[in-house]
Amino acid sequence: MPTYHYRCKNCGYDFTEQQSFTDDPITVCPECHEEQVRKVYSAVPIEFKGSGFYRTDGAKK
Ligand SMILES: [Zn+2]
Structure with missing residues (x-):
């Protein structure tokens, strides 16, 4: 589902709902x-998991 x-x-309330394809949207x-x-x-x-997301290619110029 x-x-x-x-x-x-x-009000900005944020939520998720499990619905089947046949249900009407909330x-x-x-x-x-x-x-x-x-x-x-x-x-x-x-999600970026772990710490392998560094830029080490010397982007500073
Ligand atoms: Zn509301």
Whole structure:
């Protein structure tokens, strides 16, 4: 079951919800109960794990 990320435009409440493809998207905020909730598409978390992310190519000039 996919997890969808939502954010309320009214109060800024940020949450994820597991829904099936056939469920209607959430539009009402569980916090402030305003119909201001939108799906967030661009919030794919990118994790850089470990310490191997240094630039050692002498970028300073
Ligand atoms: Zn809200």
